[in-house]
Amino acid sequence: MVPRLSSGWPSRLFWWRAARTPGAHGQPSTRNGASRVPPGVSPRVLAGGGPAVRRGSSSPSSRGPEVALTCERYPVRRLPFSVVSEEDLASFERIVPGRVVTDPEELEASNVDWLRTMRGCSKVLLKPRTTEEVSCILRYCHGRNLAVNPQGGNTGLVGGSVPVFDEVILSTALMNQVISFHSVSGTLVCQAGCVLEELSRYVEERGFVVPLDLGAKGSCHIGGNLATNAGGLRLLRYGSLRGTVLGLEAVLADGTVLNCLTSLRKDNTGYDLKQLFIGSEGTLGVITAVSILCPPKPGAVNVAFLGCPGFAEVLQTFSACKGMLGEILSAFEFMDAECMRLVQHHLLLACPVQESPFYVLVETSGSRAEHDAEKLGGFLDQALGSGLVTDGTLATDQRKVKMLWALRERITEALSRDGHVYKYDVSLPLDRLYDLVTDLRARLRPPAKHVVGYGHLGDGNLHLNVTAEAFSAPLLGDLEPYVYEWTAGQRGSVSAEHGVGFRKRGALGYSKPPEALQLMQQLKTLLDPKGILNPYKTLPVQA
Amino acid sequence: MVPRLSSGWPSRLFWWRAARTPGAHGQPSTRNGASRVPPGVSPRVLAGGGPAVRRGSSSPSSRGPEVALTCERYPVRRLPFSVVSEEDLASFERIVPGRVVTDPEELEASNVDWLRTMRGCSKVLLKPRTTEEVSCILRYCHGRNLAVNPQGGNTGLVGGSVPVFDEVILSTALMNQVISFHSVSGTLVCQAGCVLEELSRYVEERGFVVPLDLGAKGSCHIGGNLATNAGGLRLLRYGSLRGTVLGLEAVLADGTVLNCLTSLRKDNTGYDLKQLFIGSEGTLGVITAVSILCPPKPGAVNVAFLGCPGFAEVLQTFSACKGMLGEILSAFEFMDAECMRLVQHHLLLACPVQESPFYVLVETSGSRAEHDAEKLGGFLDQALGSGLVTDGTLATDQRKVKMLWALRERITEALSRDGHVYKYDVSLPLDRLYDLVTDLRARLRPPAKHVVGYGHLGDGNLHLNVTAEAFSAPLLGDLEPYVYEWTAGQRGSVSAEHGVGFRKRGALGYSKPPEALQLMQQLKTLLDPKGILNPYKTLPVQA
Structure with missing residues (x-):
């Protein structure tokens, strides 16, 4: 569907300032979805050329030195x-x-x-x-x-x-069977090893979407998503897995099968045991099957990719979005200019708008294309008219929507090609969110190469990444505990969505009080007294 | 806002077939919100006269014999x-x-x-x-x-x-202070004893809504709502408390304060301890404060109250609703004719549509009134045209919206005035949901007076209620374990949203496997080894 666009927009907004290149599947597009390159703009490579490299699929030998x-x-x-x-x-x-x-x-x-x-x-x-x-x-x-x-x-x-x-x-690689799908309620029951992208395809063919989407979808397993309590790109709209997962089956450390695999929207028969396993990273049990509520596939999806002159304008754009797009706003992502340069350099993707200090990706998902276009039009009018946004492009067909998303989704991949990556994934109050990036840029010297910030702004979730040619202990010392202390100073979370794993277990105390850490340890001891499940992970290092 | 209505609708649909009576605050309304009584229809009492009797506010002495x-x-x-x-x-x-x-x-x-x-x-x-x-x-x-x-x-x-x-x-009656409210994110932090209706008013004045609403809102405390994992009327739209509650503070049995009162949308720093307390009915700790994410107040709310000729049509109406109303559908409730008769008899509320075997309340909440009206118009056109719905009325202003809601919300109160109430609150597959009511009607004899079914159809949640003049052990024997066995036979839940409390603890095994019951008991022992917190509740009776 082509949205009805407000006549007052600068015509530049809907140009695709790029030409097709080898590997890019799409024609550049005008506002009506046809192709053209505007005069005076040199062709660039479009975002989202080939299929994204799947996280986990590259063999280590093809990717540099021994780890x-x-x-x-x-x-x-x-x-x-x-x-x-x-x-x-x-x-x-x-x-x-x-x-x-x-x-x-x-x-x-x-x-x-x-x-x-x-x-x-x-x-x-x-x-x-x-x-x-x-x-x-x-x-x-x-x-x-x-x-x-x-x-x-x-x-x-x-x-x-x-x-x-x-x-x-x-x-769980061979535990990849769909067990059932209910075509009225949208309830999907499947084994834990199903790949997220394959599940997405399966339910989309039936008129639904999985309420979870993330860059690693081509490789990640739904069981692992639950074990991590993955957040991802759709959380803003569909909420967290804590609400959309209806049931799960887990095997406890001693082999006991705990069947909580119900498909009921509501079930208050005692403690909600499944919540123990969501986000516990395999330390309390192995998730073997999942029941998840899939919302109906939206009739219309639009993506606007916008350039903003500063972070203050990014925040104001978000407020305007929430107010004017209301129930159809399904994602609000941001990335800084440094991210865009890395994506351009390492993945040969082109920036579809004027170079800007910040970029914002706004997605709407709704049931009526013309209503959504009207809402989005009103928002873009205001955002452009007030100077919050200086340039932008809009995609309405699926192929171009994917191309714009690739710019955001493939940042992780671009970073990993830039060298050793120090990754931080924090929740912060919105008005201080980017200050951590600027503070860190001022603080770090070589061997740090790039300090970048991007993430799920709508969820208050910053992905802060620092790259260097190789692992450097002194650089790590400059980063930690500085980043954690900074985050704790804002009462933020030192792990918004990635989890704790091995890498963050020393940082837990920055976001959790001692009483909570003690209870976590007691739960671990209760469910896995010998500690055989995913040891050295998630729980704080014991004295 | 008055919605634009499709010209093809029977004009009858938007009549308010009732006149103002003492105690009813409203004027009967025409399709444009003005007042009239259509010719040939005798005036009846409008729904929602005085303020609903607050659950818990009546003194027992005013309400009949000693308990x-x-x-x-x-x-x-x-x-x-x-x-x-x-x-x-x-x-x-x-x-x-x-x-x-x-x-x-x-x-x-x-x-x-x-x-x-x-x-x-x-x-x-x-x-x-x-x-x-x-x-x-x-x-x-x-x-x-x-x-x-x-x-x-x-x-x-x-x-x-x-x-x-x-x-x-x-x-928690005196723990009724709002601690903070963030006017951009909508995060409300408050003490556990705040009354839900007062919180609602507080955040609505600031442009937000509490993501939870239920009939007992005038008396219930937010801490109790969390302890029960209350579902209520808005779950269909905003999801369960498991997703909307961002943090909580609880005091453990030994007096330890567990501060998980964060206000972050995402926080994956270890196990999500707050989930233990949501729905554990005060048996694992006492919730003392709550942090909850409030969504923006919708710009337009519409309620349609519809009569359906049969339960099959109720289900088809729900499917049509989901498809055509999409993201603006915020409630889908149903009640049977018996419920309507009790509400009319005990509370003197009037049925605003033709007498029908079933009634459906559809609510939409959206950000643009004219878009919502168009979507709702399309749906009502189809529902009426195809015979799924035989009569209906639509409310667009807040006062009439509340009146229609009162018909549904005050059923509990009408039942309690009918005598002793045997209450069941089950989750069932939609296509079998009402069969339990008809099966039970065929099975029961006096002293059973009324067997009624209503509830949150959109969540698969049936409220099955049986009334009798007084408590009768033989009647209880006819009801239990029959209702539980029937529910278990459909893999349903014997407690959808009311919890277990004292009354359902013998029924837990119908919805939970022994391994789950054992783990529940282990968690209880871990958190409250002496068992002092709300004993005789929630956990199965021990052998």
């Missing part, structure tokens, strides 16, 4: 778990015949995280297909005191998805 | 807690000076539940004002092994909010 062992780079000591024996391997072979991986080449991709900053040395990876197999594996490991690292798509950004030492890797 | 002691009516044995002594009272007086209630008259309203089916015999009620006072009270009771019954507005429907024996009643 140091986690236990050599960071101060961590192996806990007294048993070591996998030949007899154990034989037992595993009986539980998951033909699905016991011991080949070092094959294990490599599961020992190293996607960011290539952590490496475990696990000797065995298991690929169960059913909940019963997961239960047998855990019962066995529990009895033998073997540590287990549950692994989904291995797209995590805090080192939570790879072993730290020689933990048995329990992969 | 039997819970411990005499139901098989339950007092656990070996200490008995409150004179010395204890003196200690309480030191903690909350002047706020220790021992007067039997005053205690009466807190010993008896709103439904007047349960009575405890507590000798003391404490009214702390601060979290510190709650902490001191619990530390003291923990040390003395005194059982504690946390109480909010005492509007609960499962006997969770009153003592069973002589528990110390800890009331």
